[in-house]
Amino acid sequence: MTEPKITSQDVARLAGVSQSAVSRVFTPGASASKATIAKVRAASEQLGYRPNPLARAMITGKSRIIGLVVAYLDNQFYPLALERLSNALQAKGYHILVFTAANSQDGIDAVIRDLMDYQVDGIITASVAMSSDLTQRCAAAGIPVVMFNRGQPGAGLSSVTSANVEGGRKVAELLVAGGHKRIAHIAGWHGSSTGRDRQRGFVEALADLDGELVAISDGMYDRDTAAKATRDLLKAQNPPDAIFVGNDHMAFAVIDVIRDHGLRLATDISIVGYDDVPLAAWGAYNLTTVRQPLNRMVDATVDTLLAQIKDPKRAPQKIEIDGPLILRTSARLPKDKS
Amino acid sequence: MTEPKITSQDVARLAGVSQSAVSRVFTPGASASKATIAKVRAASEQLGYRPNPLARAMITGKSRIIGLVVAYLDNQFYPLALERLSNALQAKGYHILVFTAANSQDGIDAVIRDLMDYQVDGIITASVAMSSDLTQRCAAAGIPVVMFNRGQPGAGLSSVTSANVEGGRKVAELLVAGGHKRIAHIAGWHGSSTGRDRQRGFVEALADLDGELVAISDGMYDRDTAAKATRDLLKAQNPPDAIFVGNDHMAFAVIDVIRDHGLRLATDISIVGYDDVPLAAWGAYNLTTVRQPLNRMVDATVDTLLAQIKDPKRAPQKIEIDGPLILRTSARLPKDKS
DNA sequence: CTGAAAGCGCTTACAG
DNA sequence: CTGAAAGCGCTTACAG
Numbered sequence: 191m192t193e194p195k196i197t198s199q200d201v202a203r204l205a206g207v208s209q210s211a212v213s214r215v216f217t218p219g220a221s222a223s224k225a226t227i228a229k230v231r232a233a234s235e236q237l238g239y240r241p242n243p244l245a246r247a248m249i250t251g252k253s254r255i256i257g258l259v260v261a262y263l264d265n266q267f268y269p270l271a272l273e274r275l276s277n278a279l280q281a282k283g284y285h286i287l288v289f290t291a292a293n294s295q296d297g298i299d300a301v302i303r304d305l306m307d308y309q310v311d312g313i314i315t316a317s318v319a320m321s322s323d324l325t326q327r328c329a330a331a332g333i334p335v336v337m338f339n340r341g342q343p344g345a346g347l348s349s350v351t352s353a354n355v356e357g358g359r360k361v362a363e364l365l366v367a368g369g370h371k372r373i374a375h376i377a378g379w380h381g382s383s384t385g386r387d388r389q390r391g392f393v394e395a396l397a398d399l400d401g402e403l404v405a406i407s408d409g410m411y412d413r414d415t416a417a418k419a420t421r422d423l424l425k426a427q428n429p430p431d432a433i434f435v436g437n438d439h440m441a442f443a444v445i446d447v448i449r450d451h452g453l454r455l456a457t458d459i460s461i462v463g464y465d466d467v468p469l470a471a472w473g474a475y476n477l478t479t480v481r482q483p484l485n486r487m488v489d490a491t492v493d494t495l496l497a498q499i500k501d502p503k504r505a506p507q508k509i510e511i512d513g514p515l516i517l518r519t520s521a522r523l524p525k526d527k528s
Numbered sequence: 529m530t531e532p533k534i535t536s537q538d539v540a541r542l543a544g545v546s547q548s549a550v551s552r553v554f555t556p557g558a559s560a561s562k563a564t565i566a567k568v569r570a571a572s573e574q575l576g577y578r579p580n581p582l583a584r585a586m587i588t589g590k591s592r593i594i595g596l597v598v599a600y601l602d603n604q605f606y607p608l609a610l611e612r613l614s615n616a617l618q619a620k621g622y623h624i625l626v627f628t629a630a631n632s633q634d635g636i637d638a639v640i641r642d643l644m645d646y647q648v649d650g651i652i653t654a655s656v657a658m659s660s661d662l663t664q665r666c667a668a669a670g671i672p673v674v675m676f677n678r679g680q681p682g683a684g685l686s687s688v689t690s691a692n693v694e695g696g697r698k699v700a701e702l703l704v705a706g707g708h709k710r711i712a713h714i715a716g717w718h719g720s721s722t723g724r725d726r727q728r729g730f731v732e733a734l735a736d737l738d739g740e741l742v743a744i745s746d747g748m749y750d751r752d753t754a755a756k757a758t759r760d761l762l763k764a765q766n767p768p769d770a771i772f773v774g775n776d777h778m779a780f781a782v783i784d785v786i787r788d789h790g791l792r793l794a795t796d797i798s799i800v801g802y803d804d805v806p807l808a809a810w811g812a813y814n815l816t817t818v819r820q821p822l823n824r825m826v827d828a829t830v831d832t833l834l835a836q837i838k839d840p841k842r843a844p845q846k847i848e849i850d851g852p853l854i855l856r857t858s859a860r861l862p863k864d865k866s
Numbered sequence: 867c868t869g870a871a872a873g874c875g876c877t878t879a880c881a882g
Numbered sequence: 883c884t885g886a887a888a889g890c891g892c893t894t895a896c897a898g
Contacts, residue, residue: 446811473784
């Protein structure tokens with residue numbers, strides 16, 4: 191019962207024109223007379239013809255497909271990014287081939303190779319790093335890549351992040367101004383530029399301000415790891431009175447543990463996160479955090495990628511977008527602000 | 529600087545065989561001698577050849593791409609479903625073309641048409657309904673569709689849901705057994721089978737048990753709508769002592785409002801959700817809810833879809849998977865269970 | 867502006 | 883088992 195596929199041949203026959211004429215009518219920028227256009231449109235309508243994008247892709251080398259590699263979908267930040275990225279790209283007429291990747295280097299490289307086979311016009315990696323080998327292969331294949339929410343040392347790739355060093359610094363300033371004396375940090379994964387940058391800004395600013403940093407550990411962007419780190423901190427003979435947590439997702443786990451111990455937020459211990467995901471604003475957490483301006487980051491990502499697709503010679507861009515500190519109730523405020 | 533693409537011609541030349549021989553080596557099931565296979569593999573390795581899936585798709589009509597349409601990414605249930613679905617499909621060698629859809633009928637139909645153009649081998653819609661017109665077109669085009677977490681009256685499409693009617697019933701039984709006297713329901717969107725089924729099971733069971741249903745409203749699967757509905761309920765001269773909320777995502781909003789009003793969960797008012805997303809188990813909410821068995825639902829979805837791709841004449845299946853009530857602390861327990 | 871023709875990179879009968 | 887050839891559904895020089 192499968193309907194036969196309608197091809198440009200069928201349309202040509204019905205419209206009484208050549209197959210190339212049909213193709214031209216559907217190719218933006220190609221020339222065709224009004225009469226031809228009218229005949230072809232009418233015939234297409236009647237038959238329900240739509241050009242086969244696969245055939246088109248094979249010739250032009252442009253698939254209008256963007257590969258999107260994403261991980262950490264349990265952190266609310268990424269589904270939201272995926273949604274916005276997807277909408278923005280769809281609006282520009284692109285389709286999105288999605289890969290969910292565990293964050294192992296082998297897995298990611300295999301995935302990107304697959305993507306390249308499909309002749310994607312560009313690749314966005316969200317929360318994921320690429321090996322420099324692969325980076326070069328993409329460049330060699332002429333496939334632009336932009337990393338979302340992650341940077342990479344060399345100059346090979348475009349990336350869009352928030353101003354993470356600066357963000358870490360803001361948190362240090364807030365905590366010191368709030369009079370905290372024993373400050374700890376449960377960092378984002380050390381394997382990510384994002385985690386390292388936030389930590390660096392935080393630690394440097396703390397040193398500048400003579401704040402006392404009592405402990406640092408790697409939370410791996412993981413709830414359980416962060417929870418365990420928190421329990422360890424609270425077990426100490428002299429527990430911290432503030433913890434800067436590398437992202438909101440971990441900060442929620444930290445808060446759950448804190449409450450479990452009967453401690454009061456802001457009063458006994460202050461918690462600050464990073465991202466400002468929607469959940470951070472919900473009543474149950476009310477998390478003080480640094481906002482990552484998601485919409486602006488997404489726009490920058492899409493703009494950069496499309497610009498590079500349009501002009502393959504365009505140099506990779508490293509874009510950093512500043513985000514504000516959002517004051518809520520999980521951290522004690524400085525006297526003059528409260 | 530763009531590298532030229534390696535084709536089967538290049539490999540054939542280097543290996544000293546015909547282009548068809550190269551193709552056969554890469555086509556599972558095609559016959560080739562050991563010697564040929566060895567020569568072709570060696571040459572491919574050396575050149576870094578990988579067959580072009582687009583060209584292959586054009587001939588075979590099988591793209592090994594599955595279209596995935598998803599909405600409501602702010603509800604934690606769906607990103608998780610997306611992740612699992614994506615992983616399961618990737619493991620089977622499929623690629624996933626993702627569309628995020630607002631839940632408007634026009635938008636979804638357009639999206640599915642796009643998907644069909646790309647000759648996807650199958651379509652999964654998550655949390656989204658399809659018009660019967662489109663359903664027929666997919667059938668006519670021979671593209672199997674399975675709806676995830678949503679059913680559809682007619683017999684046209686496969687669907688995988690949890691046992692929603694039964695789930696609603698379980699909640700009614702819990703609430704009545706817990707001695708609640710004024711029970712309200714903030715339902716899932718009436719436009720969704722899922723929302724309607726849960727409500728039906730709940731209302732019917734309540735009637736059977738002589739429970740008093742004081743109010744029903746449509747929460748639209750939306751936080752703000754649910755929050756407003758809750759405020760309205762609490763404003764009444766005689767507010768409810770229990771609310772069954774159509775999914776966890778809305779239940780979190782309901783709980784935020786309840787606490788805002790200084791009410792104690794389970795003591796003053798009981799809240800029950802639906803889904804059992806991870807957040808439901810976190811300390812901040814501890815939500816009593818009906819679990820949707822995500823992994824089993826995903827497995828059933830993938831199995832059904834692949835079976836239908838393999839055998840296009842296979843009849844559509846409507847699969848319902850039972851999920852348990854998860855008792856936490858947001859709802860008062862019956863005496864004998866507490 | 868328009869048609870005939872070549873070709874994108876493959877798979878698949880068809881002979882041998 | 884293997885090669886020559888046709889063809890999937892398009893785009894794009896090339897003439898006219």
